[in-house]
Amino acid sequence: MRRIRLGGAVLRGAVSTALVASLMSAPALAAPPVDLSKWSPEYVRSIAGTQDFDTAADCAKVTPLDYKGRLTFWYQGVFEGDPDLLRQYYKDFFATFRKTYPNIQLEEQALTYNDLLDKFRTALLGNAAPMAVRLQILGGTEFASKGYLQPLKPEDVGYSTEDFWPGAMKAVTWDGVTYGIPTNNETMAFIWNADIFKRAGLNPDKPPATWDDVVKYSKQIHDKLGIAGYGLVARKNAGNTPYRFMPQLWAYGGGVFDETTASPTYKKIELDSPQSKAALQASYDMYVRDKSVPVSALTNQQADNQPLFLAGQLGMMISHPSDYNVMLDLQKKATGADKDKAQTVIDNMRYGLIPTGPDGKRAVVFGGSNIHILKPEYVEGGKVDEPAAKAIICMWTSPEWSLKMAYAGSNPGNLNGFKTKWMKERLDNIKFLDVTTSMLPYGIPFPALPQSPEIMNIIIPDMLQNALTGAMTVDQAADDAAKKVKDLMGGGL
Amino acid sequence: MTIATGKAEARATLQPDRSGVLSQVWEHRADYAYVLPAIAVMLIVIAYPIYYTIELSFFNTPPGLQLRDKIFVGFDNYTAILTSQVFWKVTWNTLIWTLGSTFVSFVLGSAAALALHREFIGRGVLRAILIIPWVISAVAASYIWKWIYHSDFGIIGAVLVGLGLADRPPNFIDSVSTVLPSLIVVNIWREFPFAMIMMMAGLQTVPEQLLRAAKVDGANAWQRFWHVTFPHLRNVSTITILLLAVANFNSFIIPWIMTGGGPSNASHIWITHIYELAFGRQRWGVASAYSVLLFLILMTLGYFYVRALSGNERKDGSA
Numbered sequence: 001m002r003r004i005r006l007g008g009a010v011l012r013g014a015v016s017t018a019l020v021a022s023l024m025s026a027p028a029l030a031a032p033p034v035d036l037s038k039w040s041p042e043y044v045r046s047i048a049g050t051q052d053f054d055t056a057a058d059c060a061k062v063t064p065l066d067y068k069g070r071l072t073f074w075y076q077g078v079f080e081g082d083p084d085l086l087r088q089y090y091k092d093f094f095a096t097f098r099k100t101y102p103n104i105q106l107e108e109q110a111l112t113y114n115d116l117l118d119k120f121r122t123a124l125l126g127n128a129a130p131m132a133v134r135l136q137i138l139g140g141t142e143f144a145s146k147g148y149l150q151p152l153k154p155e156d157v158g159y160s161t162e163d164f165w166p167g168a169m170k171a172v173t174w175d176g177v178t179y180g181i182p183t184n185n186e187t188m189a190f191i192w193n194a195d196i197f198k199r200a201g202l203n204p205d206k207p208p209a210t211w212d213d214v215v216k217y218s219k220q221i222h223d224k225l226g227i228a229g230y231g232l233v234a235r236k237n238a239g240n241t242p243y244r245f246m247p248q249l250w251a252y253g254g255g256v257f258d259e260t261t262a263s264p265t266y267k268k269i270e271l272d273s274p275q276s277k278a279a280l281q282a283s284y285d286m287y288v289r290d291k292s293v294p295v296s297a298l299t300n301q302q303a304d305n306q307p308l309f310l311a312g313q314l315g316m317m318i319s320h321p322s323d324y325n326v327m328l329d330l331q332k333k334a335t336g337a338d339k340d341k342a343q344t345v346i347d348n349m350r351y352g353l354i355p356t357g358p359d360g361k362r363a364v365v366f367g368g369s370n371i372h373i374l375k376p377e378y379v380e381g382g383k384v385d386e387p388a389a390k391a392i393i394c395m396w397t398s399p400e401w402s403l404k405m406a407y408a409g410s411n412p413g414n415l416n417g418f419k420t421k422w423m424k425e426r427l428d429n430i431k432f433l434d435v436t437t438s439m440l441p442y443g444i445p446f447p448a449l450p451q452s453p454e455i456m457n458i459i460i461p462d463m464l465q466n467a468l469t470g471a472m473t474v475d476q477a478a479d480d481a482a483k484k485v486k487d488l489m490g491g492g493l
Numbered sequence: 494m495t496i497a498t499g500k501a502e503a504r505a506t507l508q509p510d511r512s513g514v515l516s517q518v519w520e521h522r523a524d525y526a527y528v529l530p531a532i533a534v535m536l537i538v539i540a541y542p543i544y545y546t547i548e549l550s551f552f553n554t555p556p557g558l559q560l561r562d563k564i565f566v567g568f569d570n571y572t573a574i575l576t577s578q579v580f581w582k583v584t585w586n587t588l589i590w591t592l593g594s595t596f597v598s599f600v601l602g603s604a605a606a607l608a609l610h611r612e613f614i615g616r617g618v619l620r621a622i623l624i625i626p627w628v629i630s631a632v633a634a635s636y637i638w639k640w641i642y643h644s645d646f647g648i649i650g651a652v653l654v655g656l657g658l659a660d661r662p663p664n665f666i667d668s669v670s671t672v673l674p675s676l677i678v679v680n681i682w683r684e685f686p687f688a689m690i691m692m693m694a695g696l697q698t699v700p701e702q703l704l705r706a707a708k709v710d711g712a713n714a715w716q717r718f719w720h721v722t723f724p725h726l727r728n729v730s731t732i733t734i735l736l737l738a739v740a741n742f743n744s745f746i747i748p749w750i751m752t753g754g755g756p757s758n759a760s761h762i763w764i765t766h767i768y769e770l771a772f773g774r775q776r777w778g779v780a781s782a783y784s785v786l787l788f789l790i791l792m793t794l795g796y797f798y799v800r801a802l803s804g805n806e807r808k809d810g811s812a
Contacts, residue, residue, distance in 0.1 A: 118772040125560055146559045228645070236755050237773055295644035298667040298756040308645070450557040454774050462757070469669045471757040491555040 032162045034415045039441050041434035049424030053416065055398040056100050062158045063391035068103040071388035072380065074120065075134035076369055077110025081303035083325035085408050093405060097395055104388045113239045114301075117453055124148055128380045132389040134183055134371045134396070136239065138446055138453045140172045143372070144179035145450040150373045150384075153178040157394040163414050165366075167445045172370045174448070181397045182413035184406035185368035187439035188243065188318050189432065190355060195348035196315040200224040207316075207352035211248055214316065214355055215282050215290070221315040222292035230286055231305035231317030232293040234464040240301040242446070242456035244318045245283070245464060247364045250444055251357030252279035256455055256485060259447045260363065266447050269489075271463070272482035278358075280467055280474050287468045298465055306330065310342050321432045322409030324349060351432035353439060366443030368413060371396055411437060451488050459484045543788065550782035556775045563778065570782035579758060579766070586673055587762040590748075591741040594680040599734055601681065602688020603726075607718075609689070610696045620693075627686035635750035638679045642666050642751075666752055669759035676748055676760055680741065688733050695729030696722070728801060735798040739791060763787050 078087050123129045143149050154161050164182050172180035194204035200221040208214045218229025233240050250260050254276030257266040286293045308314040310330050331342040356362040371393050376384045395401055403417035408430055446452050463481035466472040550570055552563035574580045609620050641648050642665040650662020665675040699722050707717045745764045754761035771780035
C-alpha cells in the first residue's frame with residue numbers, strides 16, 4: 001500500500017491555498033491551543049497525547065456535579081452508514097453523563113441527519129422543541145437567524161473561542177452573535193480500491209490527481225471491468241449529495257456564491273458560471289455519457305455505496321475514515337466466499353487527498369455539527385434548564401468527548417482534543433485518519449446563511465438530477481439552479 | 494302517547510319550518526349530546542387546522558423568517574402555483590398515479606374476488622396469501638420494493654441479466670420515464686387486496702336464488718354476471734373506487750420512501766410535493782395553498798362518496 005507523502009504535500013498545499021485563509025481568517029485566532037499554520041500529519045502526531053484533561057472537574061465549574069434538574073436533548077446521532085465503534089461511544093457518553101450528573105434527568109432523542117431538520121422545524125412551529133439540540137453544521141444559521149436560539153459561546157461552558165476551528169465558529173455566528181458551539185469538524189478524503197485499479201490497467205498506488213482524471217478512471221474501470229467506477233451520489237434531501245458534489249464544484253472554480261474566498265459576501269450567485277457548469281458536466285459525463293457510475297446514483301446515498309464498494313463493484317468514492325471501520329463491520333457479517341471477497345477489498349482499500357480541479361484547486365466540505373440551547377418560548381413546557389443544558393454541552397464539547405464522539409469519522413471540534421491521549425490512541429487505531437485530517441486545511445464551510453439547507457439539500461441535488469436524467473441540459477440545469485437560489489435569496493415564494 | 498288531531502297533522506304538513514327543525518333537534522337532543530364530544534374534537538383537530546391552512550395560504554413564509562413573521566401576499570401563492578411548470582407536472586403525475594392505481598387495483602381486486610367467490614380446495618389459503626400485501630406495513634414494503642427495483646443490484650435486474658434477457662439491469666426508479674409506472678405497480682400490489690375484500694363482501698349480497706333462476710332460464714356465465722351479479726355490485730364498486738381514489742390521491746409513503754419524488758420531480762405527486770414544500774423548504778404559505786386546492790378536490794370526491802353511501806342506505810331501506 002502506498003502511503004502518500006502527506007506531510008510535505010499538505011503543508012505546501014495548505015500554505016499555498018487561499019482556503020487556509022478562509023478557515024483561519026477569524027480574528028479570534030489570536031492564541032489557539034494548537035498552531036494551525038503548522039497543520040500536517042506530523043504536527044498532529046506531535047501534539048497527540050501531550051495534555052491531560054479532567055472533564056468532570058472542568059464541567060463542575062460550569063454546572064455543579066450535584067445539580068438537580070431536567071433536560072430534553074435531541075441530537076444528530078449515528079445512522080446506518082456509521083461503524084459500530086461510534087455507536088458504542090455514543091452509548092458510553094450518555095452513560096458517563098448520567099454517572100457524572102446523577103441528578104439531571106436526561107431525556108435524549110437521536111435522529112438521523114436526513115430527518116433531524118424536518119422534525120426540529122416542525123417541533124419549533126408547535127413550541128415543542130427540546131431544550132438543547134445538536135444540529136448538523138448547516139442548521140445553526142437558519143435557526144439563529146429566526147431567533148429560536150439563545151446566544152451561546154464556548155466561554156459560557158468553560159472554554160474559549162480560540163479552542164475551536166475559526167471556520168466552524170463562522171457556522172454558529174449570525175449577525176455578529178455566537179449561537180452555538182462546534183462539537184466536531186471534519187473533512188472527507190478520496191477512497192479507492194487498489195485491486196480494481198490494477199485490474200483496470202491503472203496504477204494501483206496512484207489516485208486520480210484531478211477531477212478530469214476521476215472521469216477518465218471511472219470510464220476505464222467501467223469499460224474494462226464492467227463495474228461502477230466512481231460512487232456518485234445525487235439523492236435529494238440527503239446530506240451526502242452536497243458533501244460529495246461541492247468539492248467537485250469548488251475544485252473546478254465554481255460555487256454557489258463566493259464561499260471559497262477568504263471573506264465571502266454571498267452576494268453574487270456563481271452556480272451558472274462556466275466553472276460550475278464544467279463541474280456539472282463532469283458528473284454528466286460519468287452518469288450519462290460514459291455510464292461509468294452506479295445507475296442508482298439518483299436514489300443513492302453513501303450508505304448505498306458502502307456495500308457496493310465492499311462487494312468489489314465500485315472503484316472510487318469520497319467518504320470519512322470511518323468507512324474503513326464500516327467495511328470491517330460489514331465484512332464480519334458476510335459469510336462464505338463473500339467474507340474472503342470482502343477481505344480482499346478491505347486489504348486493497350486506499351485513502352488519498354480529494355482530487356484538484358483543472359487549475360490545481362483542491363477543496364472539501366468543512367463539515368461537522370454544533371450544539372445549541374433553545375429559547376424557552378419554543379421549548380415544550382416553556383422552560384429551559386440552562387445549567388443542565390450547559391452541563392451536557394460542556395461535556396460533549398470537552399477535549400475528551402469531542403474527540404471520542406468523533407473517534408472514527410470526524411475530528412474534535414475542540415482543538416484541545418488533538419492533544420489528548422485518546423487522539424494518540426486513535427491515530428494508531430483508525431486507519432487513514434491522517435489523510436482526512438490532512439484535508440482539513442482545504443475545508444470550505446457551507447455558506448453561513450439561513451437559506452443554506454435548502455440550497456444544499458434541495459437545489460443542488462435538483463440541479464444534478466435535472467442534468468443527469470436529461471430533463472434539462474447541463475446549461476439549463478445550472479441556470480435553473482442559479483435562478484432558484486436567486487429567488488430564494490430574494491425571499492420569493 | 495299523543496294522538497294528533499287532523500288539524501294539527503295538517504299544520505305539521507304545511508309548516509316544515511324552523512319550529513319543526515328546532516323541535517326535531519329538541520326531540521333528538523340526547524343524540525346530539527352523545528355526538529357532541531366527537532364534534533368538539535373534530536372542531537379542534539380538523540376545523541381549526543383547515544381554517545389555519547386557508548389563512549396561511551395567503552402568506553409568504555421565507556426560510557429566513559419565523560412563521561409568526563409571515564408576509565401577507567393575497568392570492569400570490571395560488572397564482573404562483575397555477576403558473577408554475579412544476580405544478581402542472583406534479584398534477585399530471587398525480588392524475589396518472591391516482592387513476593392508474595385505482596383502476597388497475599379495482600380490476601385486479603374484482604377479478605380476484607370473483608375467482609375466490611367459488612368454492613375450491615385451498616381457497617382460504619389463497620385468500621390469506623392475497624391479503625398479505627395489504628397487511629404489510631407500507632414503509633417496509635417500500636424499502637423491500639426499492640431493493641427489488643434497485644437499478645444496480647435489484648433482484649428483477651439480476652434475474653433478467655441472469656437469463657440473458659437484458660445486458661444490464663433495467664432502470665426502474667432512476668429514470669424519469671419509468672419511475673412513476675414502477676411506483677404504480679407497487680401501489681397496485683399493495684392495494685388490490687383491499688378492492689378484493691370489498692368486492693368479496695359485495696358478492697355475498699348477490700341473492701343465490703336469482704343466479705339459480707337465471708341459470709334455469711338459460712343465461713350463460715357472462716349473462717348471469719352482467720345482468721344479475723354486476724347490478725348488485727354497483728354500489729360497492731362505486732364506494733371501493735372512491736375510497737381507492739381518495740387513498741391514492743393522499744398517498745405518501747410509497748413515493749416518498751422509494752424516490753422522495755425524484756428523479757427530477759418525475760414521481761412527485763401532490764402530497765409529496767406539499768410535504769417537501771412545507772418541511773423541506775419551509776414554504777408554508779405555498780404548501781398551504783396547495784393543501785387548500787387538494788382539500789377542495791378531496792371534498793368533491795368525498796361528496797360523491799357520501800352520495801353513494803346515501804344511495805345505498807336508501808336502497809337498503811326500501812328493500
